[in-house]
Every structure is written in C-alpha cells, then in structure tokens.
Amino acid sequence: MLSYTLAIGYALFLWWFSTGAILYLDGLPRHTYGRSMLGATGVLLLSIVALILVRARADLLGAYVGFTAGVLIWGWLEMAYFMGFITGPRKTPCPPGCRGWERFRLALQTSLYHELVLIGIAALIIRLTWGASNQVGIWTFVILWVMRWSAKLNLFLGAPNLNEDWLPEHVRFVTSYLSKRPMNLLFPVSVSVATVVMTLLVVTALEVPTNGFRGVSLILAATLLALAILEHWFLVLPLTDGALWNWATGARDRYLASMPPAASGGVGQRFQAPAGAAVPTSDGSGQPALSTARDPSLDANGERS
Numbered sequence: 447m448l449s450y451t452l453a454i455g456y457a458l459f460l461w462w463f464s465t466g467a468i469l470y471l472d473g474l475p476r477h478t479y480g481r482s483m484l485g486a487t488g489v490l491l492l493s494i495v496a497l498i499l500v501r502a503r504a505d506l507l508g509a510y511v512g513f514t515a516g517v518l519i520w521g522w523l524e525m526a527y528f529m530g531f532i533t534g535p536r537k538t539p540c541p542p543g544c545r546g547w548e549r550f551r552l553a554l555q556t557s558l559y560h561e562l563v564l565i566g567i568a569a570l571i572i573r574l575t576w577g578a579s580n581q582v583g584i585w586t587f588v589i590l591w592v593m594r595w596s597a598k599l600n601l602f603l604g605a606p607n608l609n610e611d612w613l614p615e616h617v618r619f620v621t622s623y624l625s626k627r628p629m630n631l632l633f634p635v636s637v638s639v640a641t642v643v644m645t646l647l648v649v650t651a652l653e654v655p656t657n658g659f660r661g662v663s664l665i666l667a668a669t670l671l672a673l674a675i676l677e678h679w680f681l682v683l684p685l686t687d688g689a690l691w692n693w694a695t696g697a698r699d700r701y702l703a704s705m706p707p708a709a710s711g712g713v714g715q716r717f718q719a720p721a722g723a724a725v726p727t728s729d730g731s732g733q734p735a736l737s738t739a740r741d742p743s744l745d746a747n748g749e750r751s
Contacts, residue, residue, distance in 0.1 A: 451586035456675070457665075465690075470698045479530070479531070483529060486521070486526075490523075490661050497515045497516075501575045502580065504580055508659065509659050519567060526560065527560045528614055534556045537556070539623075555618075556623065564591065580659075599636075600633050602625065603633075604625035604629070606684075641675060651664035651668065
C-alpha cells in the first residue's frame with residue numbers, strides 16, 4: 447500500500463502547489479503576464495513531449511510523468527484564460543435583466559475561444575496517445591475538463607461561494623453571469639456521480655497489484671477526482687479553502703507591497719466595477735441583483751476625460 451500512499455501524496459502536492467503558483471502569477475501586475483505565459487508555454491511544450499516519450503511506458507515512471515503532464519497542460523489553459531490571453535468574444539458584464547438561455551449564451555461567449563482551444567488540446571493529446579499503453583495523461587486531462595465544466599455550471603445555476611476575490615480584475619466581469627444562492631439542483635447530481643466514479647476507481651485499484659502501473663494510475667486519477675469533488679463542496683459549504691494557498695497569496699502581496707504604486711498597476715486593490723458595468727449585489731432574496739456603477743471621470747459618451 448506504500449505505493450498508493452505515495453501516489454495520493456504526490457497528487458495532493460501537485461494540485462496544491464500548481465494551484466498556488468497560478469494564484470501567485472495571476473495576481474501580479476498585468477505587465478508580468480507576458481513573461482509568465484512565455485514560461486508556461488515552455489512547460490506546455492515540455493509536457494507534450496513528455497507524453498510522447500512515456501506513451502509506451504506502462505510502469506510507475508510512466509504513470510507519474512503522464513499524470514504530471516496532464517496537470518501542467520491544464521495549468522497552461524487556466525493561466526491563458528485568467529490572464530486574458532485566450533478568453534472569448536464577449537468581454538463585458540451580463541446585461542441587466544438577462545435570464546435563462548440568453549444569459550447562458552452570453553456567458554458561454556466570455557470563454558468561447560478558450561473552450562475551443564481546450565477541445566483542440568484534448569484532441570491533440572488523444573491523437574498522440576491513441577492506442578498507446580499509457581493513457582494516464584488523457585485520463586487526467588478529461589477529469590479536470592469534466593469537473594471544471596461541472597463547477598462552471600454549478601456556479602452559473604447558483605452557489606453561495608463564488609470566490610470573486612480569486613479572479614484578476616480584468617476578468618471579474620464574468621461573476622455578473624453567475625448566481626449566488628444556497629444550492630442548485632445540479633449540485634447533488636454532480637457530486638454524487640463524481641463520488642460513484644471515484645469509488646469505482648478506488649475499488650478497481652484495490653483489486654490489482656498495488657505496486658503496478660494500473661493500480662497507481664487509478665489511485666492518481668481517483669485522488670484528483672476526490673480533490674475536484676472537494677472543490678465542489680467548497681462552493682456551497684460555509685468554509686474557505688483560501689488558507690490552503692496563503693503561502694502563495696501572502697508572497698504575492700508582499701511582493702506587490704514592495705513595488706512602487708505605479709509599477710504595481712493597482713493590483714491588490716479591492717475590485718471596483720468598471721463604469722456602466724452590471725455587477726452582482728444582494729437584494730435580500732439570495733439571487734444576484736444587478737446594479738450599475740458609474741465612474742465620475744467619464745464624460746457623457748463614456749470616454750475618460
């Protein structure tokens with residue numbers, strides 16, 4: 447069982463550290479994003495090469511490398527969205543009074559290009575590993591993809607914890623498409639189905655040799671799925687997961703505090719809605735009401751004077 451314990455520990459560490467690294471980089475001034483994205487793109491290319499090199503390796507090294515590559519490729523996609531490099535054609539808040547399928551359509555437009563790139567990368571990974579003995583990379587990627595869409599739909603339908611503070615200011619307008627409510631009907635379905643799949647992965651892993659490729663691969667996938675389920679629960683429970691990454695956000699804040707105000711680009715300040723933006727506010731019903739913020743430095747045509 448030692449090999450399973452090590453696999454669980456490694457998956458936990460990679461999830462924790464990679465999330466913290468992205469939070470740190472996303473919270474820096476925007477003029478640093480180009481360098482960050484360049485470095486992340488190098489990691490992306492190395493991860494793709496790693497998948498090619500281990501696709502025929504059905505051993506422990508192949509399992510760990512495939513899993514790591516899948517997580518790092520996903521990290522590149524997350525950075526590309528939150529830094530604003532790959533988003534969608536719509537970059538404005540939700541119009542007042544927009545509901546139902548129209549709101550869903552507009553919300554999808556905020557990340558349409560990102561979704562298309564995601565599909566393209568998934569297709570590339572499938573093509574590179576098709577028929578190979580090591581499929582851990584694509585398993586990892588698909589788990590992250592499916593659970594991300596589940597989380598996005600749950601946030602769209604309504605959850606109490608939207609984690610707005612984690613978003614860089616230039617993409618915080620997306621929260622105007624989300625609903626703040628105690629629960630939605632999709633949530634119990636999401637966590638129940640994911641829990642069943644996770645349980646099946648663990649049961650299968652316990653039926654095979656614990657020090658082999660298949661067992662460790664299943665445990666890595668099950669641990670990642672368990673973490674995704676935990677993140678779903680953080681959306682609805684009166685708990686905060688921010689303390690897990692205080693090391694990253696604290697280091698970022700100390701770095702920003704050491705910079706001159708002009709160089710920091712205003713990062714680290716509390717979010718202020720752009721002029722004319724519809725932003726969620728509480729109307730006492732648990733639903734987000736829409737209010738309009740007005741910047742006094744703008745003239746009647748919306749131009750900055």
